[in-house]
Amino acid sequence: MSGKTFDKAKFKEYMKTKGWPFLKNILINHNYVVSLILLLIIGRIASPNFLSFASLINLIKSSAFIGIIALGMTMVIISGNIDLSVGSILAFTAANTAIMFNNTHSILLSVGYAMFIGTLLGFVNGFFVGKAKVASFIVTLATMAAFRSLTVQQGQGGPILIDQEAYYSILRTIGYGTFLKIPYLVWIFVLIVGLMIFLMTKTKFGRYVYAVGSNEKAAKLSGINVDRIKIYIFSLTGLLTGIAAFLYVTRFGSVDTATAGKSYELDAIAAVAIGGTSMAGGKGFIQGTFFGIIVLYSIDSVLSALRVPAFVNDLIKGILILGAVLLQKVLNNRKVNN
Amino acid sequence: MIIELKNIYKNFGAVQALTDVSFSIGEAEIHGLLGENGAGKSTLMNILGGVLPPTSGTIVIDGTSYTHLTPHQAVELGISFIHQELNLVNDLKVFENLFINRELTKSKIFLNKKEMIRKSHEVFKRMNIDIDPTLFVRELDTLEKQLVEIARAILFESKLIIMDEPTTALTDKEINNLFTIMRELKKNGISCIYISHKMPELFVICDKYTVLRDGKFIDSGFFKDINENKATELLVGRKIIEDKDIHRNQLDTEIVFEVQDLSCPPYFNNINFNVKKGEVVAITGLFGDGRGELSEALFGARKVSSGKVLKNGKQLNLSSIKSVMKSGVGMIPRNRKERSIIKDMNILNNVSIAHFTSQHKKILIKNKEEIERFEKNQKVTNIKVGSPKDPITSLSGGNQQKVIFARWFELDSDVYLLDNPTQGIDVGAKFEIYKLINYLAEQGKSIIVFSSEFPEIYKVCHRCIIMYRGEINKIFKHDELNEVDMMFYSTGSNKKE
Missing domain, CATH: 3.40.50.300 (P-loop containing nucleotide triphosphate hydrolases)
Incomplete structure (x- = not known):
């Protein structure tokens, strides 16, 4: 305790100038924090184990793959686009990373290869959106089908297996190992979140992404090379998906070409929406998506703690996504009207 | 009722x-x-x-x-x-x-x-x-x-x-x-x-x-x-500020900006003119005169089929907006809401954006520099704001336009293209914009104003180019300018005989 006595007037003054505006800002601009806290409280009431350190870490760990992809998706959506192909990019990249690993038994080469393939596929999306100026929804709808089909062809409809001996001795540590009791997956995820927040708030590139999403014409007339920015955005999302694919391989040890990464794009978009990013572009936060993905994943565990039959999980998820977005809309409208 | x-x-x-x-x-x-x-x-x-x-x-x-x-x-x-x-x-x-x-x-x-x-x-x-x-x-x-x-x-x-x-x-x-x-x-x-x-x-x-x-x-x-x-x-x-507050400065003889045989059918053809140092040239006309397209072309935002634009004797690369900006040409586009304002960004970021694309060498951006940049330009443009971190949409039209002026002042370009710079702003703010144009000219900048309002043109320009159906129909010096003649040439009446 400091020697100072509690000064009531000072506290009041502080709340008036700093405290309330801060809380108001949280409530209006970052209300995903509120949804998360609510959900955690519900979970805690339902099950005393729920809010333990281990369960939280577990939550973040299980959301890492889609979480990393959702970070890229946030950027894509802020720029006023959408990427439906991330699930297929993950499958294709994971399958080829597995093959690479089987041939080389090298972590470094596998990571590099995964990042390369991911970026390349993202670039294909970016090229058609940026240069050919086709709507991103259509481009990525097409590549979603195409990349998946290539993957399934590669696996001849079945899984691509990893050399089990090498997997256990080399790769598995990454997917299951821990550092300071926290899994590598969590470290990597949080590190990428930090990097992405930095990229989006402290660099010119981040600023351009917002500008393009908010007013493309004005962005262009301010000298921003809009086509190129779009290519970068999709390539970077590809790169992140490539990293997620590599982690996926280390975690699961095989890649089922038909189902790997299936409907990841939907979960990623849901996380972005819960995180408060505007679907119309121009507005949003990386940290929002981080909370969004945790909310999305804690729904499952909260529901099981509440002993809700698993069949209705998705129904409740759907309701919560809609509810979160509606809440933001209401709060936003109030902000505009005030 | x-x-x-x-x-x-x-x-x-x-x-x-x-x-x-x-x-x-x-x-x-x-x-x-x-x-x-x-x-x-x-x-x-x-x-x-x-x-x-x-x-x-x-x-x-x-x-x-x-x-x-x-x-x-x-x-x-x-x-x-x-x-x-x-x-x-x-x-x-x-x-x-x-x-x-x-x-x-x-x-x-x-x-x-x-x-x-x-x-x-x-x-x-x-x-x-x-x-x-x-x-x-x-x-x-x-x-x-x-x-x-x-x-x-x-x-x-x-x-x-x-x-x-x-x-x-x-x-x-x-x-x-x-x-x-x-x-x-x-x-x-x-x-x-x-x-x-x-x-x-x-x-x-x-x-x-x-x-x-x-x-x-x-x-x-x-x-x-x-x-x-x-x-x-x-x-x-x-x-109201009397017109005499707005004056035209003495002209240099040095030609800064030169347009040669610029064509972009069907919008405009064979455009030739030049702008001297410290000169304000107005370009006017009626609907369909092609002046909007011309302004875009001069900034590299529209492909031209032939002709060239020189700045200080060097040819501009009109295929890239960024390169035109780097050569020292700035542009305030018409239709602020659609072409200038980035509505989800705050005032600071709106000011900085053109600086980032053409002058900021580093990858990182610093909040402190942005605030300095804003304050420096706020003094010149007299923007009235509560906090520079407020959204730009919280400002009135006139103040929004001043923010856009600040965006381009920051680049300290030699040539400014102003396309309908007082569109949709009130009388008081209009005068302030005219004063800014004055200020730029006094600094030795060359300015091209695209406008359709005679009083505005009369107040600020040294010369006025009148376009009719994509061609230059007449060029008036300020002394020769009057509204009747301007209408006569804008409507192409001289060509109908």
Whole structure:
């Protein structure tokens, strides 16, 4: 305790100038924090184990793959686009990373290869959106089908297996190992979140992404090379998906070409929406998506703690996504009207 | 219909948009509503149109009091609101737009196209205009679109039509047509509330005026009792800056900017002109003169088919906006909302964006530098803001435009292209923009102003280039310039003999 006595007037003054505006800002601009806290409280009431350190870490760990992809998706959506192909990019990249690993038994080469393939596929999306100026929804709808089909062809409809001996001795540590009791997956995820927040708030590139999403014409007339920015955005999302694919391989040890990464794009978009990013572009936060993905994943565990039959999980998820977005809309409208 | 708005208050949070405003309009009256941007005109009209509820006050319509109206009620009562951004669906036909949401039907299921088209013809005939109701709205020009909106109001027997700056996109001839129709409506007992920044028009068409300033009622009366100076004084609340405050500086002989044989069919052809150091050149013309396209081409935003542009003797690379910017050419585009403002960003970031693309070498950005950059330019451009971190959309039009000026001042370019720089801003802010243009010229910048307003051109330019159908028709020095000649050459009258 400091020697100072509690000064009531000072506290009041502080709340008036700093405290309330801060809380108001949280409530209006970052209300995903509120949804998360609510959900955690519900979970805690339902099950005393729920809010333990281990369960939280577990939550973040299980959301890492889609979480990393959702970070890229946030950027894509802020720029006023959408990427439906991330699930297929993950499958294709994971399958080829597995093959690479089987041939080389090298972590470094596998990571590099995964990042390369991911970026390349993202670039294909970016090229058609940026240069050919086709709507991103259509481009990525097409590549979603195409990349998946290539993957399934590669696996001849079945899984691509990893050399089990090498997997256990080399790769598995990454997917299951821990550092300071926290899994590598969590470290990597949080590190990428930090990097992405930095990229989006402290660099010119981040600023351009917002500008393009908010007013493309004005962005262009301010000298921003809009086509190129779009290519970068999709390539970077590809790169992140490539990293997620590599982690996926280390975690699961095989890649089922038909189902790997299936409907990841939907979960990623849901996380972005819960995180408060505007679907119309121009507005949003990386940290929002981080909370969004945790909310999305804690729904499952909260529901099981509440002993809700698993069949209705998705129904409740759907309701919560809609509810979160509606809440933001209401709060936003109030902000505009005030 | 007699409408009275009594003691209307409206606040948005802490911001008091309207304070104790009263307003009334009778039958067969054209009433001019005057006020600078942010004076509360739109808020008041939105309350009348049922878009916003007042915080307190009453609305009395033909003796019935309302605390607020809903949009539906307003329409039922016969109030039509024609917004500045026209509310027509481009991909529907004219008659479909006229009857939108009130379609005529056969046995309640099938659309009665024939009847709708017949009635459309009828209403156009009443208005004495010739528009084919089966055309798509996108094929119409701006005046025709405006007329379609008015036709819609007449069709459903509106008794009051609110027009928010209906003439900004119209030529003089079209404006006269519009006025004829408004007078015709007046004869039939229909009233209009007419919002405009253009003083001469208000005196021509309106009977009564009401002036708002800073959300307060200032004055109301008959136009015949006041003159333009008096009106402007009421509007800005201070003696207007005399024209002599704006002057033209002495010219250097050095040619900075040179356009040679620039063509971009079908918009413009064979454009040749130059701009000296410290010179302000205005480019004007009427709809279809190609000056908008020319401004884009000079900035590298539109591909040209031939010709070149030199700056200080060096050819500009017109295929890249960024490269044009780096060569020292800045541009303030027309239509601020669509082309300049990045609406989701705050004021600071809006100022910085062009600096980042052309001058900021580093990858990282620093908050502190942004604030310094803003403050430096704020001094010059006199932007009034609460906090520079407020969203840009919280500012009035004039202040938004000053933020855009700040964006380009920061680059310290040698040549500035200003495309319709005073579009949609009020008288006070316009003068400040003219002073900024002055200031730039004094700094030895070369300036090209694209504008269609004679008083503006006359105030600021050294030379005026008049375009007609994509070609330079005439170049006037400032001393030779007058409005009659400008119209003569803008309409291509010299070529019609």
